[in-house]
Amino acid sequence: MQTYLDFEKGLAEIEGKAEELRAMARQDESVKVEEEAAALDAKAAEMLAELYADLTPWRKCRVARHPDRPHALDVIDALFDEYTPLAGDRGFAEDAAVVGGLARFRDRPVVVFGHEKGADTRSRIHRNFGMARPEGYRKAVRLMDLADRMGLPVITLVDTAGAYPGKGAEERGQSEAIARSTEKCLQIKVPLVSVIIGEGGSGGAVAFATADRVAMLEHSIYSVISPEGCASILWKDSEKMREAAEALRLTAQDLYKLKVIDxxxxxxxxxxxxxxxxxxxxxxxxxxxxxxxxxxxxxxxRLAARRRKVLEMGRQGL
Structure with missing residues (x-):
């Protein structure tokens, strides 16, 4: 069943009517609905194109968080062969919010890892909604070390609202773990490319996306803080998230102009x-x-260019 966002209500009504007509025809073959259903389909396609032709930053946030949006495991399943997951940070625990391991990309051995949000209520709770704890970032460091030793390219998939801010995570050195992961990105000499497939939130995203090349899906977002968090800090009102989304310049289009992504x-x-x-x-x-x-x-x-890229990030396009 299609999930619709709040600004897609009109579209939901039209597509719902078309489906109702087809359901009637399936129940009674004498009912002819092809022309009317096709007309509704055409109207829905036109409305969909209009809605997505010029999305506001806040609406892009909504699309980036869409519950049906493909997540890291979907990408791994679709694009990688012989995926062998590796678990644990060899120090404390396994973090289900970060998935990764060895795989083949177009018949080339690689290391791939990323944030995984989960696809339903149970898996989202298990994955902590893609918010990694320190052990998740330490697992990423372990995987990057492995890739560097074996001469394997690293591919990262970013999709997180941010690192988990819970008491236990802070006690186990959350900020240090994020910094170590970012540092490791700047140390390995193998190719490192990153794709922001949904949300790229705060240092939790930077820890995976300090790469030679960074790509973003068209309606994904990448920012130092969520619009809600920004609004709470600047205006003391989380309801001003629309204004915050505009100010943060978090869309792929803005970040491409700023040379943050490639x-x-x-x-x-x-x-x-x-x-x-x-x-x-x-x-x-x-x-x-x-x-x-x-x-x-x-x-x-490659390593020198990666470091230079990070130091120059955002200077152009301001």
């Missing part, structure tokens, strides 16, 4: 969840293209 991956009309197969195909092509660009550099050149 490419935007077009989504199907209506968002990635409306055509997962096309979304995966485009994401795979973007990853392959980014790896090809980075492969052309030598290890030392």
């Amino acid at each position: 490419r935007i991956i077009d989504e199907p009309v209506g968002g990635a969840h409306r055509d997962r197969e096309l979304t995966m195909a485009r994401t795979g092509s973007a990853i392959a293209a980014m790896l090809s660009e980075v492969d052309a550099m030598g290890p030392d050149q």
